[in-house]
Amino acid sequence: xxxxxxxxDALLKALRFAKAxxxxxxIATASTNxxxxxxxxxxxxxxxxGFIKLTDMAPLAIAYEKGYFxxxxxxxxxEPQANWKVLLDGVIDGQLDGAHMLAGQPxxxxxxxxxxxxxITAFSMDLxxxxxxxxxxxxxxxxRLVPHDxxxxxxxxxxxxxxxxxxxxxxxxxxxxxxxMVFPVSTHNYELRYWLAAGGIHPGYYSPTDISGQIQADALxxxxxxxxxxxxxxxxxxxxxxxxxxxNQQAVFKGIGVPVITDYEIxxxxxxxxxxxxxxxxxxxxxxxxxxxxxxxxxxxWLDANDNSNRPEAVQILARSEYVGADAKVIANSMTGTFExxxxxxxxxxxxxxxxxxxxxxxxxxxxxxYLTQMRRWGQIATHQPDNWYHDVAKRVYRPDLYxxxxxxxxxxxxxxxxxxxxxxxxxxxxxxxFIDNVPFDGRKPNAYLEQFSIGLKGKDTVQ
Amino acid sequence: xxxxxxxxxxxxxxxxxxDKPSRKTLPEHGKVERTPFSIRLTRMLGLxxxxxxxxxxxxxxxxxxxxxxxxxxxxxxxxxVAVFVFLILWSWGASQVETSLGQxxxxxxxxxxxxxxxxxxAAEREKADAFYERQIARNEQRLAIDxxxxxxxxxxxxKPTYLDQIVTSLYTVFAGFLLxxxxxxxxxxxxxxxxxxxxxxxxxxxxxxxxxxxxxLPIVTMVVSALYVTSDDSWFDKSFLNSALTVMLxxxxxxxxxxxxxxxxxxxxxxxxxRVLNLGFTTQVTKIVLPCSLPLIFxxxxxxxxxxxxVLIAAEMLAQNPGLGKFxxxxxxNGSSQxxxxxxxAVFTIGIIGFLLDRIMLTLQKIFSFGEARL
Numbered sequence: 001x002x003x004x005x006x007x008x009d010a011l012l013k014a015l016r017f018a019k020a021x022x023x024x025x026x027i028a029t030a031s032t033n034x035x036x037x038x039x040x041x042x043x044x045x046x047x048x049x050g051f052i053k054l055t056d057m058a059p060l061a062i063a064y065e066k067g068y069f070x071x072x073x074x075x076x077x078x079e080p081q082a083n084w085k086v087l088l089d090g091v092i093d094g095q096l097d098g099a100h101m102l103a104g105q106p107x108x109x110x111x112x113x114x115x116x117x118x119x120i121t122a123f124s125m126d127l128x129x130x131x132x133x134x135x136x137x138x139x140x141x142x143x144r145l146v147p148h149d150x151x152x153x154x155x156x157x158x159x160x161x162x163x164x165x166x167x168x169x170x171x172x173x174x175x176x177x178x179x180x181m182v183f184p185v186s187t188h189n190y191e192l193r194y195w196l197a198a199g200g201i202h203p204g205y206y207s208p209t210d211i212s213g214q215i216q217a218d219a220l221x222x223x224x225x226x227x228x229x230x231x232x233x234x235x236x237x238x239x240x241x242x243x244x245x246x247x248n249q250q251a252v253f254k255g256i257g258v259p260v261i262t263d264y265e266i267x268x269x270x271x272x273x274x275x276x277x278x279x280x281x282x283x284x285x286x287x288x289x290x291x292x293x294x295x296x297x298x299x300x301x302w303l304d305a306n307d308n309s310n311r312p313e314a315v316q317i318l319a320r321s322e323y324v325g326a327d328a329k330v331i332a333n334s335m336t337g338t339f340e341x342x343x344x345x346x347x348x349x350x351x352x353x354x355x356x357x358x359x360x361x362x363x364x365x366x367x368x369x370x371y372l373t374q375m376r377r378w379g380q381i382a383t384h385q386p387d388n389w390y391h392d393v394a395k396r397v398y399r400p401d402l403y404x405x406x407x408x409x410x411x412x413x414x415x416x417x418x419x420x421x422x423x424x425x426x427x428x429x430x431x432x433x434x435f436i437d438n439v440p441f442d443g444r445k446p447n448a449y450l451e452q453f454s455i456g457l458k459g460k461d462t463v464q
Numbered sequence: 465x466x467x468x469x470x471x472x473x474x475x476x477x478x479x480x481x482x483d484k485p486s487r488k489t490l491p492e493h494g495k496v497e498r499t500p501f502s503i504r505l506t507r508m509l510g511l512x513x514x515x516x517x518x519x520x521x522x523x524x525x526x527x528x529x530x531x532x533x534x535x536x537x538x539x540x541x542x543x544x545v546a547v548f549v550f551l552i553l554w555s556w557g558a559s560q561v562e563t564s565l566g567q568x569x570x571x572x573x574x575x576x577x578x579x580x581x582x583x584x585x586a587a588e589r590e591k592a593d594a595f596y597e598r599q600i601a602r603n604e605q606r607l608a609i610d611x612x613x614x615x616x617x618x619x620x621x622x623k624p625t626y627l628d629q630i631v632t633s634l635y636t637v638f639a640g641f642l643l644x645x646x647x648x649x650x651x652x653x654x655x656x657x658x659x660x661x662x663x664x665x666x667x668x669x670x671x672x673x674x675x676x677x678x679x680x681l682p683i684v685t686m687v688v689s690a691l692y693v694t695s696d697d698s699w700f701d702k703s704f705l706n707s708a709l710t711v712m713l714x715x716x717x718x719x720x721x722x723x724x725x726x727x728x729x730x731x732x733x734x735x736x737x738x739r740v741l742n743l744g745f746t747t748q749v750t751k752i753v754l755p756c757s758l759p760l761i762f763x764x765x766x767x768x769x770x771x772x773x774x775v776l777i778a779a780e781m782l783a784q785n786p787g788l789g790k791f792x793x794x795x796x797x798n799g800s801s802q803x804x805x806x807x808x809x810a811v812f813t814i815g816i817i818g819f820l821l822d823r824i825m826l827t828l829q830k831i832f833s834f835g836e837a838r839l
Contacts, residue, residue, distance in 0.1 A: 041606065041610065041613070045618070046618055046621075053797055053798065064621075067598075070598060070599075070602070073602065073606070075599075075618045075621050076621060077621040080794065080797075081784070082784045082793075086784065093689060095702065227797035227798070227799065228797070230799065231799075250799060254565070319800070321623075321794065321795065321798055321800075321806075322622075322623035324798070325794065325795070325797070325798025325799075325800055325803075326798055326799055326800050327800045327801050330800075
């Protein structure tokens, strides 16, 4: 119900009165302000959002626990989902109104890789936050090859070239080298592939007839839901995995594996999860969507406020069984800006989890295009597409316009600072160079970007 | 428990006919003198399955103490000793196994977690109260701005507590069980009455009976989401229907088979009497068939409820439907240092509830069986 169009005059009068009322009564708390000032009301007030038990679902938990959803007049239920497939299906068939998604999911769904559905995102949930972990046995062999510094600690970042001899040895013995990632269109899949390929290990291609993603592969990648990663590696089914937190730190605490690299070191400040809804839902409930975005932006700001000073509290919230549920000390390791590689080898990674600074929540077209280039590189997009196609898909799925509308309101209400948002951008980040293999990425030229890789599809290549 | 009373109502109405003769066969006691209270009490206890209290009552009435103490030892002492030994073995065994989540929890840790879960329940209830208060305030505020608004109270959006999960599971299992009973009993009666129907259905029954819930679940899920369109004010959630229908499909068979057997083994004299009296089909069923086959029907129902309870936990785990199964799965996924102890709390809860359900059904079965077990 959009009241702005339905009965303007009488309502505006009532509103002026309502705005004055709380102040007159001396109960002008932050929440009542927010309430009185937004005189639009959500079309749908009861919402159910899905999430996967990962620390980067934090903006949802914080928006709920801190009452930001309620400030918007939204009654939100947060529901953990079994895996990314179940979560996506839930959003598509309407059981969920929206969800914490892998950046590749709205893109993959829109271009029809996997289930076809038009899903959009107007909110990036975080930057970084993933790691690659290998089993103790693999680490023992890698460690001998990795250079060590004066204190006898391994020098990071550790490239996959140190894993290559191990993979070769397994292959020579006729044993498949299996690794886990969380979903075919997940950030983790692309990051793991990027890291492996940068070290000369072929991670395998997808083709329209073979969606296992293991064509010509040296290392065989398969899907395991995040919370089950440590258990699967412990069972010996996989020798390593790429997953979000806390499941890398969990391996350290359980003593079953060693994280070798964080995704921050693979691609500095890479975009991670997004908040996705169906295009139809966003069109049907535009005000509700905007209110959700407002609440999420406030939550992201809270998470990064005063140099992460709220993070310890966030850790306590996330450790509850209804959210991530892992032990607080495991979650705290990465959430508070440190990362433990080998047990005892704890290092500072202040930007391991970024929720708001560096314009983390703005949905950049260039981020979408990076994911599309990786889909093309590994054959999920089977044939050559012109640059325009990449731009069109990115603009259809990523919706900075909706994001900025919500941000503008928050600024006008004095809740958010003007400087927190990239008002001047055209949606493309400037050329990014901080990748582990130093290959520069220009989101405006996706095909030219792909030409730079020795492993991977480019130009008119197709998988045989 | 609606289902049980629903069935038993039919039954009670039908009772008097076969019941009368059995009361007339009590003449040894001669006069209409009432049975002594202590005897009625012991019968009652036996019926409820609280056997260990029987010797206590008998002791109180001064029956041979030696025999009663022996009985008490057998019914109460021995099981308690066994539980004690089990607890010791468990503590010892648990301390021997080091998992990646830490040591297997022993009885004290599990007890602590149980109390922790209860405390969480209380804390969550307080949060819910605060939620409702805020909601009322917000509704009022909005009504002041927007008088056309239809304020309504939305249910609490926080997490379901452990007790909530238990209630959900019980509700779901009884819904599935009720559906199964509604289908299985009439079908069983038809099978028992007609050889044709019986031989027509028996092959299908034999094929479907051994199917695991895990195989039914995906099919049920797809069918439910195809046929059942939810809106804001739907009666049931899809997840509830998925679990309840899976329970139904798996718990149908024991009742169906036992009913069929019960009906087909009715004394031919009784059915012949019905024929001679020219009873209509419904009268025949309600006055002769049902009362005579009740003991076996209840045996079937008891088995069905047991199967249903087991199936439900598996279905909830697999389909992520709310309930105890989901609680177990969520805790497994959480992988925190408390998770194993919490899962064990759930294991005991599931076991104890299953045991109580079985006892309830056993008591009902005894009540509706004629003869010595009656009060």
